[in-house]
Amino acid sequence: MASxxxxxxxxxxxxxxxxxxxxxxxxxxxxxxxxxxxSYEVIKDSISQYLIHCLCNDNYVGLSGREGTKYENVANxxxxxxxxx
Numbered sequence: 621m622a623s624x625x626x627x628x629x630x631x632x633x634x635x636x637x638x639x640x641x642x643x644x645x646x647x648x649x650x651x652x653x654x655x656x657x658x659s660y661e662v663i664k665d666s667i668s669q670y671l672i673h674c675l676c677n678d679n680y681v682g683l684s685g686r687e688g689t690k691y692e693n694v695a696n697x698x699x700x701x702x703x704x705x
Contacts, residue, residue, distance in 0.1 A: 637700045639693070639699060640684045643695070648664070652704065653704055654703060655703075660675065662683060670684070681696055
């Protein structure tokens with residue numbers, strides 16, 4: 621099985637950059653989505669917010685900008701760094 625870093629590299633090489641909608645769909649489908657070699661994990665909380673959880677310091681930030689704004693489909697981290705585990 622490929623390591624998360626290998627998956628990210630392979631995904632990047634194929635040009636498969638995940639959009640915010642694809643990230644949300646992967647989470648809804650029960651897949652795990654990570655960023656930066658597994659230091660961050662995307663989760664959906666109990667009130668259906670998509671959040672990025674830093675596993676190093678237990679901090680959270682929204683996956684994207686506020687709904688109803690021009691940033692609602694803009695990820696808070698580079699989309700090229702998201703990958704499915």
